[in-house]
Amino acid sequence: MVSTISRLPVLILLLVSMAAWAQTARQWLPLAKDGIHDPRNPALRLLQEPAAALSRLPADGAGNQVNWVHALERGVINPRTNILPETQVMVIDVDIYLNLRGGTPIVRFPHRAHTMWLDCTNCHQQLFASKAGANKLSMEAMLKGEQCGVCHGAVAFPLTECARCHNTPRNQPLPVGAIRGS
Ligand code: HEC
Ligand code: HEC
Ligand code: HEC
Structure with missing residues (x-):
């Protein structure tokens, strides 16, 4: 039961x-x-x-x-991007829309807000394959500290902030050319 x-x-x-x-x-x-x-x-x-x-x-x-996203974008803080001069810093501004089949609002995953802080290898290919829709995401796994929950609730805003991830209404069309994940 x-x-x-x-x-x-x-x-x-x-x-x-x-x-x-x-x-x-x-x-x-x-x-x-x-x-x-x-x-x-x-x-x-x-x-x-x-x-x-x-x-x-x-x-x-x-x-x-x-x-912290506002702190960085408004220039209130200006952290060093790299320790070693040969490190390649790459910021990409690509949004991926996730949770397309769920009941709660759609999740717009912003690469920009992440790559301002993180390297591609922090997520690819161990945590997430870099192919839209290729990962089987689940809220339950996140609540257990996996997937997005590796960082959210540990070093980034906690999973209690539902609307910051579930940030896109389901009853409106996605922007033209939107990249659809799972
Ligand atoms: C760090 C980002 C993040 C946060 C914060 C977050 N979610 Fe999610 N959630 C996701 C993603 C990504 C999925 C998509 C998983 C999938 O494809 O099934 C998801 C899926 C879900 C699902 C299953 C699919 C659906 O829509 O029915 C539910 C329910 C859900 N979230 C509820 C919540 C609630 C309630 C909160 C706040 C307590 C929350 N989430 C916070 C990212 C997040
Ligand atoms: C915080 C984690 C994270 C970081 C850091 C990250 N990505 Fe991603 N990336 C994702 C997620 C999540 C997806 C969507 C996967 C899915 O739909 O299942 C994705 C998808 C992609 C895709 C697929 C897009 C498509 O059209 O299929 C590419 C390419 C990609 N990322 C490249 C990069 C590059 C290059 C960097 C570094 C500049 C980077 N990512 C940094 C999490 C991240
Ligand atoms: C490797 C660590 C890491 C992973 C994995 C990760 N995030 Fe984040 N995320 C961050 C950091 C760091 C920030 C910026 C600090 C903050 O907002 O707390 C952030 C910020 C965000 C923001 C806020 C953007 C803004 O403009 O305020 C959203 C939305 C978000 N993440 C969604 C997700 C979703 C959805 C996933 C899973 C698909 C995910 N994140 C996976 C580290 C991560």
């Missing part, structure tokens, strides 16, 4: 309620209380407190409460 009931709706409910809980004012734990740094270490005061740095960056209601 239990095995016939999908656990996905339960997981999703849990995530949505966590997201509602997170909608409070921006606050960051001081280093001495983050459970990572040793509060008795006298060198701790030499480190910049997260609140001092992150409060100056564009706000977000989730994750570490910074919208």
